[in-house]
Amino acid sequence: MDFSPLSENDIEEMLKCIGIKKIDDLFEDIPPQIRDPIIKIGKGISELECLQKLQELSKKNKVFDAIFCGAGIYNHYIPPVVVELTHRSEFYTSYTPYQAEISQGMLQAIFEYQTSICNLTGMDATNASVYDGATALTESLIMAKAISRKNKFIILQPINPEYHQVIDTYALSSDYIVDYKSIDILKQMDPSSEIGAVVIQNPNFIGEVQDINYLVDLIRKKFPQAVIIYLVIEASSLGILKRPGSFGIDIVCGELQALGLPISFGGPTIGFIATLSKHMRKLPGRIVGKTKELHGSQEGYILTLQAREQHIRREKAASNICSNEALCMLSVQIYLSSMGYSGIRQNAELNIRNATYLKRKIHELTSYSVVNFESPIYNEFLVSCKRGLYPKIEKLCIMNNICPPLKLTNKMIELLSIGSSIHFSEDFDYFLVCNTEMNSKESIFTFVEILKEAGEQ
Amino acid sequence: MTEKTSIPTIFEKSNNCPLTHHRIPVSNLLNDKLSDLIPNSFLEPPHGYACDEKLILPEISEVELVRHYITLSKRNYGVDNGFYPLGSCTMKYNPKVCEYISSLNGFNHIHPYQPECQGALQLMYELESKLCEIVGMDAFTLEPAAGAHGEFTGILIIKKYFEDKGIKKKYIIVPDSSHGTNPATSAMCGFAVIQINSNNEGEVSLTELESVMKQGDVAGIMLTNPNTLGLFEREILKITEIVHKYGGLCYYDGANMNALMGKCKPGEMGFDIVHLNLHKTFSTPHGGGGPGAGPVGVKSFLQEYLPNPRIIKIEDRYYIEDFAKLSIGKVKTFYGNFSVLTKAYTYIILLGEDGLKRASENAVLNANYIRVKLSSLLDLPIKRLCKHEVVFSDKNMPNNITTMDLAKRLLDYGYHAPTIYFPLIVHGAIMIEPTETETKSTIDGFLSTIEKIYQEALNNPEVLKMAPNNTPIGRLDDVEAARNPILKFNCNC
Numbered sequence: 001m002d003f004s005p006l007s008e009n010d011i012e013e014m015l016k017c018i019g020i021k022k023i024d025d026l027f028e029d030i031p032p033q034i035r036d037p038i039i040k041i042g043k044g045i046s047e048l049e050c051l052q053k054l055q056e057l058s059k060k061n062k063v064f065d066a067i068f069c070g071a072g073i074y075n076h077y078i079p080p081v082v083v084e085l086t087h088r089s090e091f092y093t094s095y096t097p098y099q100a101e102i103s104q105g106m107l108q109a110i111f112e113y114q115t116s117i118c119n120l121t122g123m124d125a126t127n128a129s130v131y132d133g134a135t136a137l138t139e140s141l142i143m144a145k146a147i148s149r150k151n152k153f154i155i156l157q158p159i160n161p162e163y164h165q166v167i168d169t170y171a172l173s174s175d176y177i178v179d180y181k182s183i184d185i186l187k188q189m190d191p192s193s194e195i196g197a198v199v200i201q202n203p204n205f206i207g208e209v210q211d212i213n214y215l216v217d218l219i220r221k222k223f224p225q226a227v228i229i230y231l232v233i234e235a236s237s238l239g240i241l242k243r244p245g246s247f248g249i250d251i252v253c254g255e256l257q258a259l260g261l262p263i264s265f266g267g268p269t270i271g272f273i274a275t276l277s278k279h280m281r282k283l284p285g286r287i288v289g290k291t292k293e294l295h296g297s298q299e300g301y302i303l304t305l306q307a308r309e310q311h312i313r314r315e316k317a318a319s320n321i322c323s324n325e326a327l328c329m330l331s332v333q334i335y336l337s338s339m340g341y342s343g344i345r346q347n348a349e350l351n352i353r354n355a356t357y358l359k360r361k362i363h364e365l366t367s368y369s370v371v372n373f374e375s376p377i378y379n380e381f382l383v384s385c386k387r388g389l390y391p392k393i394e395k396l397c398i399m400n401n402i403c404p405p406l407k408l409t410n411k412m413i414e415l416l417s418i419g420s421s422i423h424f425s426e427d428f429d430y431f432l433v434c435n436t437e438m439n440s441k442e443s444i445f446t447f448v449e450i451l452k453e454a455g456e457q
Numbered sequence: 458m459t460e461k462t463s464i465p466t467i468f469e470k471s472n473n474c475p476l477t478h479h480r481i482p483v484s485n486l487l488n489d490k491l492s493d494l495i496p497n498s499f500l501e502p503p504h505g506y507a508c509d510e511k512l513i514l515p516e517i518s519e520v521e522l523v524r525h526y527i528t529l530s531k532r533n534y535g536v537d538n539g540f541y542p543l544g545s546c547t548m549k550y551n552p553k554v555c556e557y558i559s560s561l562n563g564f565n566h567i568h569p570y571q572p573e574c575q576g577a578l579q580l581m582y583e584l585e586s587k588l589c590e591i592v593g594m595d596a597f598t599l600e601p602a603a604g605a606h607g608e609f610t611g612i613l614i615i616k617k618y619f620e621d622k623g624i625k626k627k628y629i630i631v632p633d634s635s636h637g638t639n640p641a642t643s644a645m646c647g648f649a650v651i652q653i654n655s656n657n658e659g660e661v662s663l664t665e666l667e668s669v670m671k672q673g674d675v676a677g678i679m680l681t682n683p684n685t686l687g688l689f690e691r692e693i694l695k696i697t698e699i700v701h702k703y704g705g706l707c708y709y710d711g712a713n714m715n716a717l718m719g720k721c722k723p724g725e726m727g728f729d730i731v732h733l734n735l736h737k738t739f740s741t742p743h744g745g746g747g748p749g750a751g752p753v754g755v756k757s758f759l760q761e762y763l764p765n766p767r768i769i770k771i772e773d774r775y776y777i778e779d780f781a782k783l784s785i786g787k788v789k790t791f792y793g794n795f796s797v798l799t800k801a802y803t804y805i806i807l808l809g810e811d812g813l814k815r816a817s818e819n820a821v822l823n824a825n826y827i828r829v830k831l832s833s834l835l836d837l838p839i840k841r842l843c844k845h846e847v848v849f850s851d852k853n854m855p856n857n858i859t860t861m862d863l864a865k866r867l868l869d870y871g872y873h874a875p876t877i878y879f880p881l882i883v884h885g886a887i888m889i890e891p892t893e894t895e896t897k898s899t900i901d902g903f904l905s906t907i908e909k910i911y912q913e914a915l916n917n918p919e920v921l922k923m924a925p926n927n928t929p930i931g932r933l934d935d936v937e938a939a940r941n942p943i944l945k946f947n948c949n950c
Contacts, residue, residue: 003550003740003808005896006615010896014823015822018826023822024655030721033694034721036720039813040590041591041805041809043809045809047807050560051557054558057563058561058562060574063566064667066837067568067571073570081522085523087635089535090530093536093537093538094534094536094745095548096745097746101761103533104533105528105532106529106533112466112942115466115946116514119513120513126944126945128746132602132790134789135554135606158933162791169785169786172617173613173645174645174647212499226936240500241500241501242500243513249931263566264564265564265795266564267790267793267794267795268796269790270794272643287942290938291933292937293933295931296461298462304934304944306943309637310640312637316644320609320642322637323734323748324747325602326744327745334522338480338519340476340505340512341514346483347834349484350482352494352495353484355484358836376499394508398572404571406570432944440787441486
């Protein structure tokens, strides 16, 4: 099946108008030795066959009833109204809103989204999204370099290992140097004016809600020149935690998947960067501003501050970003509007309660220990058990149609151990449990039973 | 003339106190005081006000929410609304079956760290191999989230390749007709940019290329073919040969691949690295500016540099792990924009090799039809066969009518405007890309509208200067927007 509606007759007429005999004549400027290659991908099929084939393929993925895995992608409730409205094809089949007069819908939605994100983070300005949380962080580091004119950065551990890897990749391209440190190590460091930025992930990778007030004070004392970056990967926590802007943070960035986007095997998601007014011209990517008509009195919206961008500045641009995650942005904005602050607050509280309940239950079990039992948590926590126990848990979970928690791989442990104060022992398996509002009481009980059974085997 | 209107923001439609929606239940597991779970000082006060009287988020009933965004959707223009001849962007029709499949639970409701995801891995593995076939590469990564992200990945591979070999390279060459992302990417990866001029045929000048390559510290070239004038670089084999001769690598910007599927492979043109824009060529929608996907393909000598993790197939099972030994690392969390990948995969198996080839043929046919029909009216700087798009200049426009005026007047007649003022080497460029999914009568309608606008330009130029008139809002003051940025509602709060 294809989607080109030209008939034989149409083609005949058009060729005649162009003054050529056959379609192949349109390609005669391609060197003959490379013209008309064979591509072996199979002949086209009917829509029905295609549908059946892909439905079959989709069934090879297990869709779990309950999910106890997070670690950067979070299973949250998405009200049907969000999906319905985002699927208006006036939105999803449009291009970047360069032609403002016929793109007011998307432009206004972006403006509203920018308002929501600024309000939620307590910051002054944000962009219309970047690819994901990790690239939001790397772009924030590039911003921090421009602001502080320094290229040495400290990332507080434990940070999500996926993010750690992306930071290291981007460090190959830019001339920045990154050090990973635990808070304990940070406390012992000598003051320095050489540090350009410090990154705090909150809640951190193992789910702990941190004392940001204390950390900001500490960092300002040690590294007075540093730009403080608050990284949020579980954005539903913004529904209850004190807004980062109230601590005097310079840049808030991260991932908004938790606010209205499906888990979708990890993508697409949406990165954001919010900052203070004084740094807004250093933001990468598209930004929408409000303005007036040139010849009239109505107010409207337009892409603005474009002098930062690649299509104007070429090699002098703030970033090379062009396409972003606009439709994900729309989902987030509609999600936030459908919930209101009251809704996301209630949801965040439920996450804290469900996860803390499970944390306590697991800690009571003889074969398991919650590594960060004493810390306040949002919706995740780290559990250890004797080595070799995890595969039993995984097997029982799958049998009960439960997506098991994430077992930390050797690579993850290696990354988390850099400059860290968590001691990982080779005698244990470590797994990160996530419990959102989506897991029913029954599935939580089943999960605890599974852990118990696996431990007793 | 349509009356212009502004729509209040959703914040202005909000109640001034929190609503109770009951979308989320209350906890039935743990009834401790919240402050016993998390210190009160870590928490935002529960009232939800950003400042004295302003709520953090709108509080609005569902019906009001729906009406607001439906109203906004009507003030937006997509391919589903009408013809979208936006050059360089390949705004083709987005088949609904692709949308449907990407929303299947088995694709949409799976966690990237979950066990039992063979279907997803198989889909990605097969998509990689199909893309390899289409562009003539040996290995692909699906990780990059967009074209520019793919460029970043590809240029970083080039950088690491030379660094690992201990060869110092300083420059990347881009033609003056290149996309802005090309020089921006090169700079982002730490290369200095050398821009070379096009010859008077609109193609890369071989003599200039050779003289720049001779310097010896050029890492390579970034090239689009067909180039942004819509012209096939006829000397492409010599271009890649020259770059290789002086130790450089050739990067193919796949933005214009819709011209060439089944007609010619970048790998056979001599390119070493390719990125594709799945949201262009393979019809996953643009989404108002994303999410896209910008997979990167390489020849075998570079495959160990691709981002990790890689997917491999052993017997009948698929594995995703850090197999690439010299990898540049990860460029994104997890494995790329998976749901975009499911749409592109669906599109590719639906059309197959014959359908993709016909898509490119008809895209090129439509563009050449427009080229011939319009060249009696508008100035065509380079008069020869084009590929999937055609670029006119503003030279023949009467009465000081600009490209901008023409573009804005097209909006009045219900069309999206072409890409304008790009490429930079054509004065007042008007870049038209019809794609293969339009009927002849749609294109004929567009052509006669341009003719009508041309007559207006002769007889009633004022109507063009004031255009658009029939849109929800008139031309906006972009200078004021940048001078005094208002980036959120009620920002003096």
